[in-house]
Amino acid sequence: EEGNDILYLCQDAAELDLYGTVDGAICCLDSLNHITDYDRFCMSIERVSLFLEKDRLFIFDLNTEYKHSTVLGNNTFVIDTDDVYCVWQNEYKEDNTAEINLDFFVSEGDAYYRTGESFCERAYTKQEIENALQKAGLKIEAVYDDMTEYMPNEKTERVIYITRKMN
Numbered sequence: 001e002e003g004n005d006i007l008y009l010c011q012d013a014a015e016l017d018l019y020g021t022v023d024g025a026i027c028c029l030d031s032l033n034h035i036t037d038y039d040r041f042c043m044s045i046e047r048v049s050l051f052l053e054k055d056r057l058f059i060f061d062l063n064t065e066y067k068h069s070t071v072l073g074n075n076t077f078v079i080d081t082d083d084v085y086c087v088w089q090n091e092y093k094e095d096n097t098a099e100i101n102l103d104f105f106v107s108e109g110d111a112y113y114r115t116g117e118s119f120c121e122r123a124y125t126k127q128e129i130e131n132a133l134q135k136a137g138l139k140i141e142a143v144y145d146d147m148t149e150y151m152p153n154e155k156t157e158r159v160i161y162i163t164r165k166m167n
Contacts, residue, residue, distance in 0.1 A: 013027075013031070013032075013035065013040075013044035013047065013048075014035070014040040014043040014044045014047065015047070016044065016047035016048065016050075016051065017047075018051040020051070021051050021052065021053045022051055022052060022053065022056070023053055023056050024052070024056050024057050024058070024059075025048050025051075025052055025056075025057075025058045025059070026058075026059045026060070027048070027058075027059075027060035027061070028060065028061055029061070030061060030062060030063045030121065030158065031060075032044065032045075032060055032062055032124075033062055033063045033121040033122060033123065033124075034119060034120070034121055035122070036097055036120050036121070036122040038122075038124070038128060038132075041122075041124065041128075041132060042131075042132040042135060042136070045058075045132045045133060045135075045136045045138070046132075046135065046136040048136070049136040049137050049138055049165055052165045053165065054165055054166075054167065055164060055165060055166075056164070056165055057141070057162060057163065057164055057165075058138060058161075058163045058164075058165065059160065059161065059162050059163070060160075060161050060163075061146065061158050061159065061160050061161070062123070062124065062129065062158065062159055062161070063121060063123055063157065063158050064123055064152070064156050064157055064158065064159060065096055065123040065125065066154065066155055066156060066157060067123065067157035067158065068092060068096060068097075068098045068121065068122075068123040069092055069096075069123075071157055072090040072092060072098045072100070073090060073092045073098075074090060074091055074092050075090055076088065076089045076090070082107070083106065083107045084104055084105065084106050084107070085104070085105040085112070086102060086103065086104050086105070087102070087103045088100070088101075088102050089101045089102075089103075095122070096122055096123045096124070096125075097120050097121065097122045097123075098120065098121050098122075098123075099118070099119075099120050100118065100119055100120070100121065101116065101117075101118045102116060102117045102118070103115075103116045104116065104117075129161070133161075133163055137165060137166050137167045138163040138164065138165055138166065139163060139164050139166050140161060140162070140163055141162040141163060141164050142161075142162040143159055143160070143161055143162070144159065144160040144162075145158075145159065145160075146158035146159065146160060
């Protein structure tokens with residue numbers, strides 16, 4: 001709408017096809033955590049690398065094991081606003097996955113409309129991430145605690161990876 005020439009694609013990340021190379025890539029909102037199969041996680045990173053020009057950056061974020069096991073854990077959260085009431089229930093599994101169930105109650109006049117959503121996320125270990133990046137030909141330039149320029153620590157909930165395509 002603002003005169004930018006942007007091609008929007010909706011594809012499975014493990015089957016990504018950009019029809020050419022790109023000067024950079026960003027993946028945010030813990031999208032890679034939603035890929036719960038490690039082989040497909042690796043393939044998704046490899047596909048990004050395939051279409052990335054040499055020496056260009058791939059920046060992404062991931063929720064951590066700490067967030068999955070401790071913050072989300074087996075906890076329930078309630079979000080209550082003027083228009084929406086949400087019950088957010090999590091079930092943490094020993095394989096570093098979290099089943100997340102959301103129930104929304106949306107105000108419509110004097111009544112509420114109920115809808116829901118369920119999905120899984122997987123937290124990958126530092127070693128799993130590093131192996132996937134190395135296999136894809138991506139070098140880690142920096143890793144940050146979410147929304148900071150500080151190194152992650154044992155209570156970091158989301159990490160930001162800055163990687164560079166090497167070959």
